[in-house]
Amino acid sequence: MTEPPAVTRAGAWVGGRAVSAPEAVRQAAGLLGRSRAAVVAGLGTDIAGARASVALAQAIGAAIDHMDADAALANLDVMRRAGWIVTTPLQARTRADAVLLVGPGLPAAWPDMVVRLALHDPPALVPDAARKLFHLGPGTDGPLAGAIAIEAPAERLLVPLAVLRALAAGRPTSLDSTAAAPLQNLAAALAQARFGVAVWAAGALDTLAVETLCGLIDDLNRTTRFAGLPLPAANNAEGVMQASAWATGFPFRTGFAGAVPVHDPWRFDARRMVASGEADAALWISAFAPTPPPWGDDVPTVALVAPGTEFRTPPAVLLEVGHPGIDHDSMLFNAALGGISFAAAASPRPTARVADTVAAIMAALQSC
Amino acid sequence: MLMRLAGGRIVDPAHGRDAVGDLWVQDGRVVAPPPAGAPADATHDVTGCIVMAGGIDIHSHIAGTNVNAARLLLPELRAGDAVASVPVTQTIGRLYAAMGFTTVVEPAISPHVATQAHLELADIPIIDTAILAVLGNDDFLLRLLERNEGKAAVADYAARVLGGSRAIGIKAINPGAAAAFKSNVRRFGLDDAVPGSAITSRAIINTLQAATETLGLAHPLHLHCSNLGMPGNAETALATMDAAGGARLHLAHLQFYAYGTEGKRGFSSAAPLLAEAVNARRNITADIGQVMFGQTVTVSSDVLRQFNARGQAHPRKSVILDGDGNGGGIVPYRYRRTDFYNAVQWAAGLELFLLIDDPWRVFFTTDHPNGAPFTAYPDLLALLMDRSLRAQHIETLPKDAMEVSTLAAITREYTIGEIAIMTRAAPARLLGLADRGHLGPGARADIAVYRPQADRAAMFRNAELVLKDGVPVMRAGQPVARPAGRGLAVRPGFDAAINRSLAAFYESTYGVAPTAFDVPAAETVGRAAPFETVPCRT
Incomplete structure (x- = not known):
């Protein structure tokens, strides 16, 4: 058995007092090892960090959650309840002759989206095709330049999506013809697309709105081709979800206290577990941004966070970690490629990786 | 350490051997018997057992x-549970090893998502794994x-993809x-052409066959034909x-x-x-x-x-999924014993x-999980070896289904030697794995020991003893060690002009570099050992 790499380079504190990293690791292992109902939360980490975190949660019978679980699960809930037809960014870029942007939050979810999807160019692999752009309910972001905007309240997109689905299927709606006209025109345009793509940001639409949009896509495939392109949630949520699924069969919000893992998005919501007093310890991981946990000193917390993270009260144990793909090489879900890929360190510097820090805590569990 | 497996029936068809004797293992390899009287450091008494090379699954x-x-x-199929049709990584390694299988090929990985496949495979313990890279619907080809552009350019491109995705061979899935x-x-x-071109499925198949030969790949083009599942599609397979x-x-x-259009139902x-x-x-060749009857999920890149x-x-x-290249589809399905069509498929x-x-x-697969989960293998082996067991099943199936099949009239029973060829020797040869699938000196000591019993399925479900690289990993179906598995891949050379x-x-069409999709080194995907290079013939 090889020793896990020593986590010696990063800043480390116990109860707000600077200590050596090995001492912080020992304290973290003691706190987590003694816990009876811990939660491993945040999970803003790369694939290696996700693998190590899931293994630690399994070892101590903890639950796992992700800081962007609400957004990620809003999409997944539609997929696993009703199914869906989706495509990749490269197919959207090269084949979509109609792009329907839905809802707000797209620039924030993917700042490079317009360039990466080449939205203002014709689709490269479809000869003689033009690309039509539509933006339904753009909200305060404003519509994409060059897109036909269909205004709708961003927080209630279910209604226009339901009307759009009905109109596209030739069913009557309760709207009068004037009110329905923009959606009627949109429905007609979507039906004429040869390969249409609907894009939305995870978390910008609620589950019912996503399900209605996916139902519309399904209906359109009776006569033409259409697919969805859900943009992934932040903090590598998609990558962590994939790693959790292959290791445990389930996404985050899964508990490992019993003989078999239990997935329950309500029960294993870390925020709820802490607020209700069910969780007796927490491991909070945020490597991409200096984000503190959404709780104060309600629960003893080990924090593995980016340098500069500000806490309301000092966590029980704090260990700084590097930024995956910037400080160190990493495997991350890449929105532009539509899959997990290698991200070489942009400006390598000696920092602790989440995976190594969690492995060190795991190794120290035995001596506690 | 010198290890002796003593007194078993050694079934090694690659060397024409089927006899009771001792098998010697040292440093992870099978070795020739030492001079008479040389003591073993460890001896496993396998008297009365059948000793074979570890099983190799070419398509799972x-x-x-x-x-x-x-x-x-x-999630409702309890994906985390051992009985699931899509078990998790840890469980896959344990369940395969329990059956005496030590090498498994994942046969349908689109090059653009090969990295995730390798991350998953790296997490599967015990067994060695490889992927086939899917070509045939990809824009560049x-x-x-x-x-x-000619055969040489296609071969160079295929070699570039095989190396970048760290694959062992080429797969085509309903090409075009x-x-x-x-x-x-x-x-x-x-003979249909991709719209906007004159390129037919037939042309893609022949092109990729030629590339396979040009590169000297041991594994022939691995083809999923068109018209899967449709009545009368035997004509497609013949064509x-x-x-x-x-x-x-x-x-x-x-x-x-294997479907015709005979009978009242045209199937x-x-x-x-x-x-x-x-x-x-x-x-x-064909798998x-x-x-097999039960709930499963069909997972296919035939979108x-x-x-x-x-x-x-x-x-x-x-x-x-309308993916890059093939994409795919996930459709859960339940094969029912009472269903006419499912019974015809089974037969x-x-x-x-x-x-x-x-x-x-002929190769032993259920197209896991598409025909059945791989956990059904022991039951399938029992059916192949026992015509009375088949007859018992036939009794319970729809009579009209059995009327459009000749199964009831077939008396053949597979011998243990034929099983060893089909699940060991032949797959090793088909994949070009010279040190696997046999028990001659120099062979990798991946070894399965089975205790014969009246219930053949039970015999194959939990091997008495399984060695991986000479290390005991399973005893009577229980894990005793979980070494990391190894990744296998070819690395054919090519003219760098294709890069x-x-x-x-890629830059002009997709706006990304092709190297963005390359699978990084073994260490980076989480493997303890480097990829083992499977040689090409040239």
Whole structure:
């Protein structure tokens, strides 16, 4: 058995007092090892960090959650309840002759989206095709330049999506013809697309709105081709979800206290577990941004966070970690490629990786 | 350390050996018996047991974005549990090893998502794994064909993809159909052309066959034909065999093409016809993709077929992906013993196994999880070895289904030697793994020991003892060690000029570099050991 790499380079504190990293690791292992109902939360980490975190949660019978679980699960809930037809960014870029942007939050979810999807160019692999752009309910972001905007309240997109689905299927709606006209025109345009793509940001639409949009896509495939392109949630949520699924069969919000893992998005919501007093310890991981946990000193917390993270009260144990793909090489879900890929360190510097820090805590569990 | 497996029946068809004796292992390899009287450091008494090389599965969907989507789609099938049709990484290694299988090929990985597949495979303990890279619907290949860039360019491109995705061979899945489906084509056969071009499925198949030979790949082109699952599609399989000419071709899950149109329902087993065709063509190999009854999930990169099968989903939901290259579809399905069509499928698969007379050219698969989960293997082996067991099953199946199949009349029973060929010696040869599938000196000491019993399925489900690289990993179905598995891949050479044209195409079309999709080094995907390079013939 090889020793896990020593986590010696990063800043480390116990109860707000600077200590050596090995001492912080020992304290973290003691706190987590003694816990009876811990939660491993945040999970803003790369694939290696996700693998190590899931293994630690399994070892101590903890639950796992992700800081962007609400957004990620809003999409997944539609997929696993009703199914869906989706495509990749490269197919959207090269084949979509109609792009329907839905809802707000797209620039924030993917700042490079317009360039990466080449939205203002014709689709490269479809000869003689033009690309039509539509933006339904753009909200305060404003519509994409060059897109036909269909205004709708961003927080209630279910209604226009339901009307759009009905109109596209030739069913009557309760709207009068004037009110329905923009959606009627949109429905007609979507039906004429040869390969249409609907894009939305995870978390910008609620589950019912996503399900209605996916139902519309399904209906359109009776006569033409259409697919969805859900943009992934932040903090590598998609990558962590994939790693959790292959290791445990389930996404985050899964508990490992019993003989078999239990997935329950309500029960294993870390925020709820802490607020209700069910969780007796927490491991909070945020490597991409200096984000503190959404709780104060309600629960003893080990924090593995980016340098500069500000806490309301000092966590029980704090260990700084590097930024995956910037400080160190990493495997991350890449929105532009539509899959997990290698991200070489942009400006390598000696920092602790989440995976190594969690492995060190795991190794120290035995001596506690 | 010198280890002796003492007194077992050693079944090693690669060396024509089937006799009681001792097998010696040192430093992870099988070794020649030491001089008389030399003491072993460890001895396992396997008297009364059958000793074989570790099993090799050439076609089992155990990793990748489509398989993982199936896990996420079906939490109610208890994806984390051992009985699940899409088990998790730790469980896959344990369950395969318990059956004495030590090498498994994941046969359908689109190069653009090869990295995730390798991340998953790296997490599977004990067994060695490899992928086949899927070509045939990818934009760059279709462009090479459209522009008549020639065989050398295609071979260079294939070599570049194999190296970048760290694959052991080339797979084609309904070539042309996924590309055509993006243009709203709903049916696509061998001689249909991708819209906007003159490129037919047949042309893609022949091109990739040629690339396989040019590169000297041990594994022939591994082909999933068009028209999977459709009545009368035996004609497609026959036409595809003819299209192969004299060149090597592996037909995947042939059972799913063994359908005629006889009988009142216009659906019948055409397995005898296909078996006869395979028997007559020495260049053809086939795995079966046996159907076994129960709940499973179909996971396929044949996106057109999966789209058309959505109406049969059980439970009623599915995922369809218009992906780069093939994409895919996840459609849960339940094979029912009382269903006429499912019973015909079950019978047709067994007929193929029993009527293809050369065990070196027929391969043991359920197309996991498409025909059945791989955990059904022990039951399937028992059926092949016992005609009375088959008769008992036939009694319980719809009579009209058995009337459109010849299964009831087939008396053949596989011998243990034939099982060893089909699941060990032949797959090693088909994949070019010279040190696997046999027990001669120098062989990797991947060894399965089975204790014979009246219930053959029980014998194969929990091997008495399994060694991986000479280390005991399972005893009576229980893990005793969980070493990391190894990744296997080819690395054919190619003319680097293809890198320039590939980069130019990717940058101008996709806006990304082709290297963005390359699978990084073994260490980076989480493997303890480097990829083992499988040699090419040239």
